[in-house]
Structures are given as C-alpha cells and as structure tokens.
Amino acid sequence: MLLGLQCKSPLATVQDACQAEGLLALPAGENVLRLAPPLIVSDQQCDEACARIGLAAARVRGACAPSR
Numbered sequence: 001m002l003l004g005l006q007c008k009s010p011l012a013t014v015q016d017a018c019q020a021e022g023l024l025a026l027p028a029g030e031n032v033l034r035l036a037p038p039l040i041v042s043d044q045q046c047d048e049a050c051a052r053i054g055l056a057a058a059r060v061r062g063a064c065a066p067s068r
Helices: 011-020 043-064
Strands: 003-006 032-035
Touching (some): 011 032
Antiparallel strands (some): 003 032
16 A cells, blocks of 8 residues: 655655654655555554644644744
8 A cells, every 4th residue: 555645835844744743754756745554554543644644734734824
C-alpha cells in the first residue's frame, strides 16, 4: 500500500507537522507527501493515522495563516 498526498502548503512544513504528530511521511516530488504503511496495518491504525493527518493539517493551517 502506498499513498501520496498532494500538498498546497510547503512540503517541508507539512512533513514537519506530520512528524510532530508522530506520523512518518516522506517527500515524493515537489509537493507530494508519501505514506507507506506496512501491508499488515489494521483498520484501527489507519484510523489513527487519519486522525494524526488531521492534526498535522490543523498545525499547518496555523503555521501558514496570514497575520493580521
């Protein structure tokens, strides 16, 4: 199983946010983040990864928000 997430925000920022949430993700091009879970991943682990991606996305939104 291999999944790529196309990112609008700077890839390094997204990758750092994923790492801060405990999720290992690797760059795969200029704006694609690669997720490569083991083939024996459980549904519960997939749900946890999705939750962590959501937290990372919120972290990136906060980091990339324009200042007022």
